[in-house]
Amino acid sequence: MKFTNEHNIPLPLTVWLMHDTYDHNPDPNHISATSLLKPTRQLVLNRRIGDTNIVVDVSTLIASTVGTSLHAGIEAAWSNGCYRKAMMRLEIPAETIARVHINPEPTELREDTIPVYIEQRYSRWLDGFHISGKVDMIAEGTLQDYKSTSTYTYMHNTREEEHRLQGSIYRWLEPTKITSDFISINYIFTDWQKSLARNNPDYPQTRLLSKNVSLMSLEETEYWIRHKLQEFSRFVNADELDIPYCTDEELWLSPPQFRFYGNPEKTDGRSTKNFADYHEAVAHQQAKGKGVVITRMGAPKRCAYCNSYELCSQKNQYFSSPDEEI
């Protein structure tokens, strides 16, 4: 893989973007929990990137680098006893703080210990695959996960199933330490605005928020993983065109929009009225007796973050087709 810097991002920041702290595992039979969550097409094509000379711009690394840095900051706050000082400032009783043990060995656990496991990697073998996952935190048996994301994702609940699966796979990997049947998703909003919070009670009222998501049973989870591994094995060496397409749900595809323009000669600016339903848009056009309805296809948001973008032909149907005129 080769990297470009098309937007002239300054060197201090490009070094930050290129700094890779991920503990890569070169074993071809290894699959990470987060990889299992990807669509099969993306999972299979990701494996082929190493054999290509595809060119990636450093700007595409911004979102993941910001996310990784936020994780590192939280980890630092919980490391080397730093958490004690923070908890004292929060006036948490000293005897409670003394019970907290970070990444305790089994022999260090006492009846009153409050165990907190941070950035630990757990692994298991299944059907010839070595599956592993690094959890953000397990506090008193409950998974804690940090997500730097948009307020849209939170408000429209678009990733809840993915979070449920992620937490379920982690619990399947380490069911003795993860004993709660839910995962706490701790949101760090990247686009939060105080003015929107003031005017909309449904909008997150703070930049940081937590939500619990229930987990699947261990049996259901193992069944799901087994099925995913079978699909991966089936297509790992398949021709690119034969790999199943990412579904609308996997693509985080926004719904299409039907835009009515009163003047058919001026369709490159703002539309006169937008519709979510095609028939309503055409009825409106007929009632007006003029104008044109133009279909704006939904955007597959996942493609923007997909490492396999250059190797994938499916994405062409979204990024090369012009809007359809009715």
Ligand code: SF4
């Ligand atoms: S580029 Fe889009 S369609 Fe292709 S594998 Fe990635 S997410 Fe799926």
